[in-house]
Each structure stands twice: as structure tokens, then as C-alpha cells.
Amino acid sequence: MRALVLRPRRGFRLDDATLLVGAVLTALLVGVALLSLVWTPEDPARMRILQKLRGPLVSGLLGTDHLGRDLASMLMRGAFNSLTIAFAAVGLGAVLGTLAGVAAAAGPRFDAVLMRVCDALFALPPILSAIMLGALLGPGAPTAIIAIGVFMIPVFARVTRGAAMQIWAREYIMAARMAGKGTVRITLEHVLPNIAGQIIVQVTIQLAMAILTEAGLSFLGLGLPPPAPTWGRMLAESQTYLTQAPHLALAPGLAIAAAVLGLNLLGDGLAARLDPRRRQAS
Amino acid sequence: MTAPLLAIENLTRDYALRGAGGAPRSLRAVDDVSLTVEAGSIFAVVGESGCGKSTLARIVMALDRPTAGTVRLGGDDLFALKPRALARRRRDFQMVFQDPYGSLNPRHSVGRIVAEPLHLLDDAPRGGAREALVARALEDVGLPASAAGSYPHEFSGGQRQRIAIARALITNPKLVVADEAVSALDLSIQAQILRLILSLRDRHGLTVLFITHNIGVVDEIADRVGVMQAGRLVEAGPVREVLDHPQQEYTRRLLAAEPTLAVLGRRRKRA
């Protein structure tokens, strides 16, 4: 019943609000991260032991930690560090996963093998592989990026494969084959442009996932080594002073929550906006 | 008498079925079909869903390979050709699909869509010459040349099918296979597209293999018709002969089931 899925467009909808709030939060996150490269209120690594554990607005905007470092500055630089690792990890996962996904969709011969490989990769939770990689490479950015990125490959492979298979079933693919075009060319000209929206949505949602995982790795000491500030380690270090200085835990905790929320909202909003239902006129 | 443009001989296509447990079975989608199509004529293949008519179309378009039998186009056995030679021959046969919404990439401009088969030409024109060719193809199917800059969603179903026909014609093919090309269209649009195909045949001497389930459509445009049932060609011949004096029981049943206005007035009497 085509009539039942008819969804008339109204003025301002919840989807639009989702997209707007998500975009604003994400822009704020990226903006703060980039700003931290050129300006922070204080040097985030500078310790002023005499000013330790000051409350918000007493010393700096958000107070200081147990070594007297400026919390706001650490948070800003931490945003940059988190985002860099998240972007690199998602980039790794998205590129390899998308390649695997479109290859699986294009050739049934690869399909079974690639999907089983993905199942195997999926069985490696990032924390576990980071611990193993950490033992091998030592903790640091490469460990975090590879651990998170490898986990993302099957996520992107599955999304891409499903979306690409739908496109392969379209008649315009048959028309392209009638025009003598090969698999690679059809993938580049017809399949990828039509699934790009879905991949972008997935990238946004996985960025949130990566930020959360990176925080987890840092919390366990498997992320960037000190003195580079990360949200995860800030949380870890705050534990000792939870009763005296709860703002030490609150600030990075809220930052993580806001970043994840913003990216998820952005992803959901984009998904609703890119929903091809409008084009489903057949 | 000249040799037929398209000659299909003893064509058979089996598909392996993987049943849930048990021995592997196979499905014979096309079963020993032979037919010939003269240049400049329209041959309709009519049958119900699952009769193998679409598989036949795919094999004739070399999108699928037969299990046995041959497809000759202008004397050449398509499946004996090397891949490169086959790719070169593709300019001689093109296809129009059923779904005017699914057969055009929504992200490509009409100009790009129509020009796509030019990929098949060794000396594919570029730039202005290419644009001129696209413009001529669009005008040939009754669309303005300016349509090239628009996108598929800006057009109605009938207009989209015209775009699909322009794409099929741009390499100046000898044979066009139309697979249920008017089935998804409203009646008034369907009649327009049928007229267009007839006029293209008259103007360009096009040969058409027209796959359909609709006997009314066969009657309108075909010169000859073949009736398929369960993979077999049960009856074939000139359209008047087959539709007016069907020899096979299945053909008669198909003709009798077709709803027509001839039943008007009978209803009251029955009640």
C-alpha cells in the first residue's frame, strides 16, 4: 500500500531539531579542539602545585587538578587529542570497511570470505585488542587508533555491503552493464555516490563510538601517554579526589557525554534528512 | 528472403536451486526455445510471471549465459565471441527496462544517463559532439534537448521511460529488447510509449524484442508473437494468427482471462 507510507512534509520537525542540536554541539567540539592548537587559557601541561585542587572560577574557568594544571585548558587540548584519535580510527575503519563492503556486494565470490573475516574482526573488542597491541607496541596513539579502527572495519563493511547490494539490484546497474561498464567502474559511478549518504551517517555515529572507546582506553592507561591530556585519563585521575573535588570528574565526564550526544544527534538527524523515502516513488 | 537479425536456437537455461537440505535441484527457466526475429520487425514474447521471458531477455542481452543453445545476432554467435569482441558488439543491442524509477540513477543528470552507452564506442564523441548526440537522442523520443541538464526526479514516469529509450538508442543499435517496458505506466502514458516505439521502428528500422505479460499490448505493436509457459515457447507466429486463432490450450486460456470491455452487459444477465 503505497498510500500508507506517504509522509507529507511539514514545517519544522523533530528531525530538524535533532540535526540542528547535533550540528551545534559537534561544531562546538571541533571548534574548541581546533582553538586549543593556537590558544588555551594556560599551558595545559604547566603544573602549579601551590594552586592544586582549586574550584571552578577560583582559579581559571574550571579550576585546577591535583597538580595545579588548568582544567579548562586540559579539557580543550583533550578534545583535540580525543578527536584526532577518533577521526584516525574511524577513517581507518571507514576506508577499509567500505572497500570490503562494496567488494562483497559486487562479487559473490568475495562475499562469504570477507564477511567471515569481518565476523572474526568483530569478535575483537577494542579494549582487548588495545591491551594486546599495547603489550606489542606500547601504549600510545597508534595502539588506540588501530585497536578502535580495526573494530570499526566490520561495522562499515556490513553497512556498506547492505546498502551497496540494494543499489546493485537496481535496473540502472543493468543499464550500466549494457553500456559495457565493468564492476569497478559501476561501483565508482553508480554504487558509491548512491550510498555515500549512508556512509556519512555511519561515520558520524561511529565517531561518537570512537570517542567513547578512546576515553575508555585512556582511562585504562592505554591511550596517549602523559603529559598529553586526554579526557579518559582526566577521569581516571579524578577518582582519588572524588569527594574533595568532584568537578575534576564532572568536567571530562560532561565533555564526553556532550561530544557523544552531539555526534549521535548529528548522525540521527542526517539519517532522517538523507532518508530516500522521498525518492521512493515507485 | 534475408537472414533474420536475431536467431535463437534451442536455448536452455538452468539455475541451481539450493533447497533446504536434500539433493541440489535445478530449475529450468528457459527450456529449448527457438525463435527468429526479422530486421525491422517487432517480436513480442508474452507469458505470465515465472514463464522465463525475462531470463530469455537477459540472455539475448548477454547479461546472462545460456546452459545450452545459441543466440545469433546478424549471424554472429554472441556466446562464441571473446569478451572484448562481445563488448564491441554491445553497441548493436540495447535494453529498455520495466521500472522507469529504478532504471535511471537518481544522482546522474539526464544527459549523463543518456550518454552512458557511448562508453561502448571506440571513437566515443566528446564535448560538443557528444552533447549534440544526446540532444538528438532526446528529441528523437519527444523530449526537449534541454532535458539533458535536469535530473530524473524532475520527470514523470512516462518521460522517464522516454529517457530510458533515448539511452537505449544512442549507440544506434540494431536490436532493442524492451522488458515489460510499459507495464509500470498508466494507461494513457502506456499508449504514448507504444506509439513512440512504433514510430521509432518506422523511422529507424529498429528491431524490437518486446517482453510483456499484456496481450492487449502485444496486439497493439507486435508483428509476431511467441507465447511462453514454464520456460517453453508453446506457440509462435504472426500476431493475427496467434491471437485470432490460437492453437494451444494455454494460449486460449491466456486470451480468455484477459479482462476486456466485451463483458459489458453480461453481468446483469448472470445475476
Add this chain to the structure above:
Amino acid sequence: MLAIRNLSIAFPGPDGPVRVVDGVSLEVARGESLGIVGESGSGKSMLSLATIGLLPRSARTSGEIRLEGRNILGMSERALCGVRGRRIGMIFQEPMTALNPAMTAGQQIAEGIRLHRAAGRAEARAEALRLLDRVRIPDPARRIDSYPHEMSGGQRQRVGIAIALALKPDLLIADEPTTALDVTVQKEILDILDELVADLGLSLILISHDLGVIARSTDRTLVMCRGRAVEQGTTEAVLRQPTAAYTRDLIAALPRRARAGLGAAAPLAAGDAR
């Protein structure tokens, strides 16, 4: 039985409300079959959804739809549930999507019987078997335990009709019930619908784009074009002496075989293709 007066349905659009049904009035008497014919986008499906109170929430309606005197528009959801199924049965275009893939044919038919008539399990199953026989499904005793995917399109549509019949409705609405089916199967399904009207005295609203289907299975016909009823009358009068230009165009667009019953029918001329 059913009387629709001046019904309009509109949806909010970017440039103000879009009217998909515009001032349509119609009546269906007991034991009568009414055909609604029109091309895609003519509003014929919206009309049928309104009749069973299943319009999308954003729809704005005016006018009235009276089923034996009671106005359906403005009825509460609770009251509508009593109308749907019990008074009006619906048969859909694509039986595969209208059936629950996880339930057998018998379960789906019996579900309605038990829900609406407080029948016992055995009683409901016996009734389901009787209904499957009524829609002439081959080997009903076996089919009653089949799942939708195990059946052909024609068999699924028969099950769809049996489900609609299970609640003993007075009116059946069939929205393009045979469009997805082959012609030989279509004939069998239409024969069943004809029988139900003739034998059980059901009223039928048959929505179709196919004038041949309308001609063989309806007493009266309403022709819709862009939300408006452009012509209404006995099927024979509408098709033999159409008064609206749109109806004449529709008939003229029929393949000549389908027009055969009307006398002289000119073949398509290639000359005016462009």
C-alpha cells in the same frame, strides 16, 4: 449501506494543503458492487483508506462517510475498531505484505474470528477451513497450516479474502486486488469476488486502474481524476456512453483488444507519436 457526502481529504504540503480527494460523493447499496477507477495519484486509494479510518494522522478531512447512518469521520479509534473488519473488510493489493509472515493461513483467519466472536479454538479452526474452501483454495486442509511464503501470489490473495470474510463484514473494499497477479489468476480472484457479492449479498468497492476489471466485476462505476469524481453511473453507461472527456480518454487509451466490446476500435497510429 455506505454513503459518502462531499468528502475532501487534504495533506499539509510545503505550499499549503494539498487536496488529494476533492468533494467526492458516492453511495453503495447492499449487494451492490461499485468500481472506482482512476490512474495513479487520482486519490482512489485515499478514499478507501478514509472509509476504514486508516488515513495518515496528518490528513485533514471534511464531509461525511456514513456507514448505515453513522458517520465514520470523527469516530473514536475504539469505535473504528468495531467498524474495521466487522462491518468493512479490506483486501489489499500485495497479499505478501498484508499477511503476517510468521503465522499460518489458518492462524491468521482464526485470529479475527476468535477476537470478534469469542469463538473457541476448534470452532475458529473449523470456520477458517470453511472460509478457505469458500475462496476455493486448492487442498484447504493442507493450506490451513501453510505460511505465506509457502503459497503462490494467488493463494495468498485468497487467504487475504478469507481473512476479510472471517469477521462477516457487510462491505468489502478491494484496492487493486489483482494488480500484482497474472491474468489467469486475476480471473479466478475476480470470480470469487463476484460470487461473494452474488451469493452472500455483500457490498463491494473494487478499486482498479483496469477498465476491463471494472467492466466485468462491478454494477456501478465512479471515475476519479486528480481527487475529483468526474463521472458516476452504471458501469455499462459509463463505459459505453462516457460523458466526461477524461473517461473517454481513458477508454481511448485502452489497447484495442480491450476495447473490442465497444465496437469499432482503431489501432494505434505511429504517426502522432511525437
